[in-house]
Amino acid sequence: MMQALLINKDEAGYTARLGQIEEAQLPEGDVLIKVDYSTLNYKDSLAITGASPVVRSFPMVPGIDLAGTVVKSDHTDFKVGEKVVLNGFGVGEGHWGGLAQMARVKGDWLVPLPSAFTAKQAMTIGTAGYTAMLCVMALEQHGVTPEKGEILVTGAAGGVGSVAISLLAKLGYNVVASSGRAEETDYLLSLGATKVMDRNELTEKGRPLAKERWAGAVDVAGSHTLANICASMKYGGAVAACGLAQGYDLPATVMPFILRGVTLAGIDSVYRPKADRIAAWNRLAQDLDLTHLEAIMTEITLAQALETAQYQIDGLTRGRFVVNVNT
Incomplete structure (x- = not known):
């Protein structure tokens, strides 16, 4: 069992809550990832609050970003133990996303985590x-x-x-x-x-x-x-x-x-070709002032993500929210 944010829509209405899921419930994909950190983006807050019809199927685990470690892989580009990053590709909208302790995704959506960054720094970005x-x-x-x-x-x-x-x-x-x-x-x-x-x-x-x-x-x-x-x-x-x-x-x-x-x-970031993604992450490793990341970032828990979503929708937040999915 693992922790995850779960969004549902049924006869009782639209709900977002912190719950427990099993690995067997994760959607199809050829790479299984132990998620270290995710983020709370504006789109995630729209999904959590239901302020916009972002989620395309239910139940859904939101989280358009994740950084973590490969624990199983049937994809030729990624091996067990490799650190990876995922941004976009409809994850958290049509495919379960990063606001959970595990994620199963398509390897074609992943890029290697640049060695310049920790998983937490990558999610601050x-x-x-x-x-x-x-x-x-x-x-x-x-x-x-x-x-x-x-x-x-x-x-x-x-x-x-x-x-x-x-x-x-x-x-x-x-x-x-x-x-x-x-x-x-x-x-x-x-x-x-x-x-x-x-x-x-x-x-x-x-x-x-x-x-x-x-x-x-x-x-x-x-x-x-x-x-x-x-x-x-x-x-x-x-x-x-x-x-x-x-x-x-x-x-x-x-x-x-x-x-x-x-x-x-x-500028589309959701379906950007992989070569462009790798080029952008390599440039970030080269050109971003890492001393600014602490000022930009606020770390929160999965439970706090539920609370923070409305503040983000209301424009009352600053910078980036990094979600430690394991606390």
Whole structure:
């Protein structure tokens, strides 16, 4: 028997609870993993609270991330005892995820844990940090270099934003953090942001073209925020869009793209090809300031994940929540 968070939907309604499961109940897969740490992502909190129809089958163990040790393997790429990381692929939505002490998954979904990280550090990074790295790589691929000017990061106090600021600052970029919480200013400056701006400056309908300011941006908001960012990009600038915290709409015009050559790069982390995943994790091992991880991370238990989910939905949390599934 092992501990797990279990989500169910039946005649009694939608429930999320801490319970016991057996190995035989785990879904099909060719690799069995002893989970060391998982995380509480925004998507996990949507699943736990039922605030959005994230879960596609019931019962479900949430947790889109996990880091642990292979204990059984029928996959040629992974051996017993190897440390691995999993992000995405519908795990925690359609396939039982990482918020349990064991997980059985497809080996094609796994990547080796870089030797630079412990399992706990890897989950401090998690899907949010891995997505942030994909965003930074996209900006680089579109020619955004430090000397070209300021980089805007929205949702700055969240998981993606926190890691993006740390990465960009270490790489020499001048980072402006956009946040709705003034009390997080010192935290954001400690990660390497040079300025902090109120997110409300970007959330209302703006002009089709605004004064050129940003050389690049990492956006988790969408909606009017993303439209206003595009409108105020410098000529040839690029925006990496990876979220919809404000909304999934994009009330913009084509003007920034056809008059300033702006690039809007969409970042998918869920089904990213394995080669891209490995490249991103290798870059994280090279470019992330590991001294920032303790400030970014809060460790919680499986039971506390249930309690924390609503706070995360309400935007009252900071950084990353690492779940020690064995406490």
